[in-house]
Amino acid sequence: MDSDRLEQAVAAYPPKDFIAALRRPRLAVIAEMKQCTPSMGVLTDDYEPADLAHAYTEGGAAAISVLTHMAGFGGRIEHLLAVRAATELPILRKDFITDPYEVAEARACGADAVLLIVAALERAQLKDLLAVVRSRGVAALVEVHDEAETVVAIEAGAKAIGVNHRNLRDFRVDLGLTERLRNLVPKEVVLVAESGIHGPDDARRMREAGADAILVGELLMRSTDPAGQIRELAA
Numbered sequence: 001m002d003s004d005r006l007e008q009a010v011a012a013y014p015p016k017d018f019i020a021a022l023r024r025p026r027l028a029v030i031a032e033m034k035q036c037t038p039s040m041g042v043l044t045d046d047y048e049p050a051d052l053a054h055a056y057t058e059g060g061a062a063a064i065s066v067l068t069h070m071a072g073f074g075g076r077i078e079h080l081l082a083v084r085a086a087t088e089l090p091i092l093r094k095d096f097i098t099d100p101y102e103v104a105e106a107r108a109c110g111a112d113a114v115l116l117i118v119a120a121l122e123r124a125q126l127k128d129l130l131a132v133v134r135s136r137g138v139a140a141l142v143e144v145h146d147e148a149e150t151v152v153a154i155e156a157g158a159k160a161i162g163v164n165h166r167n168l169r170d171f172r173v174d175l176g177l178t179e180r181l182r183n184l185v186p187k188e189v190v191l192v193a194e195s196g197i198h199g200p201d202d203a204r205r206m207r208e209a210g211a212d213a214i215l216v217g218e219l220l221m222r223s224t225d226p227a228g229q230i231r232e233l234a235a
Contacts, residue, residue, distance in 0.1 A: 001108070006101075009108035010136065018090040018113035018139040019160050021062045022190050022213040027203060028062035029230050030092065030192065032217030033083070035067075035074030039171040042074075043221040049079045052226065053086035059230030063090040065215055066111070077109055084110025092141060096120055100132045113139035113160075118149040119168060126156045141192060145177075150184045161185055162215065166195040175202060182210040203233040 001009070022028045033056075035047040049066065056064050066083050067075035075095070083091055093111040097103065098121065106114050116129055126142070133140040142158035144150045145168065153161050163178045173196035185191050193206040194215040206214050216233060220226040 001105070006104055006108055010104050013107055013110055015107060015112045015138050016088075016090040018063055018092065018141075019190050021090045022160065022192065024062060024212075027207045027211070027234055028213035029060070029203075029234050030063045030065050030213055030215040031056040031059070031061035031220055031226070031230055032065035032094065032215055033067065033079075034094075034217055034221065037218070038072040039166070040218060043218060047074065049082045050086040052220075053083040053089075055226045056220070056230060057087045057089055059227030060234055061089060061230050062213060063092060063113075065092040065094045065217070068093055068095045077105065080106070080109040080111050097129065098125070100129065103129065103132050103136050103138065107136050107138050111138065113141055115143060115162070116140045117143045118152050119143075119145060123152060123156065126152065130157055143194070144181070147181065147184060150181050154184070154186065154189070158189060160190040160192060162192040162194045163211075164194045175205065178206055178211055179209040197233070200232050200235070 033049055033052045066079050067073040068077050069075045090112040092113045093106040094115050097114050097116055103114055141160045141162045142153040143162040143164050144153050145164050163181050165173045165175050165177050175196055178193040190212045192213045192215055193211040197214050197216050198219055203214055220229055223229045
């Protein structure tokens with residue numbers, strides 16, 4: 001997309017308030033869609049983002065996370081457009097965002113937030129991208145994996161922090177990470193627990209740990225009733 005068309009598309013889409021959508025009296029569910037993952041392989045052979053968006057919306061998801069990274073996840077930027085046309089829920093563009101263009105592209109395609117991974121960015125780069133996020137009128141979910149990254153995210157000005165329970169090096173999952181990091185995150189910052197949530201018991205544990213929201217993908221992608229699954233997690 002050339003710069004003129006990009007700016008026209010950015011101006012044409014008024015973003016929804018992703019962070020406000022996660023502030024609920026009960027646990028908010030960010031329902032994720034992806035065709036496959038590097039650690040688990042193919043999750044579905046019948047990947048229809050628009051159909052999933054309808055089901056996630058029906059189930060009461062607070063927001064939808066859409067993988068747009070092709071390698072390892074089978075995502076494409078076109079999936080954002082399909083999901084935006086199918087739902088009014090806020091959408092998170094889930095990708096390895098490193099460039100200001102990708103932030104603008106996300107809004108132009110109907111996303112309301114982007115993922116920024118502390119482990120993938122230099123400190124100055126994270127601050128610069130958060131400034132771009134603000135200037136583009138969208139939100140950022142800043143992902144962390146340990147105490148040091150959490151401090152970096154807070155110092156950079158993150159308004160929403162995602163604790164990824166999955167170790168990026170060996171793919172092991174530790175649900176206790178949200179419990180350990182909760183006290184480092186100011187109450188005014190939205191806390192999202194990500195990865196390894198396999199049912200209502202795990203969701204309840206995250207809520208009791210102080211998470212405002214959970215991000216769930218594999219469970220929903222493998223479910224024959226994703227809408228019902230979301231209702232169970234939120235309850």
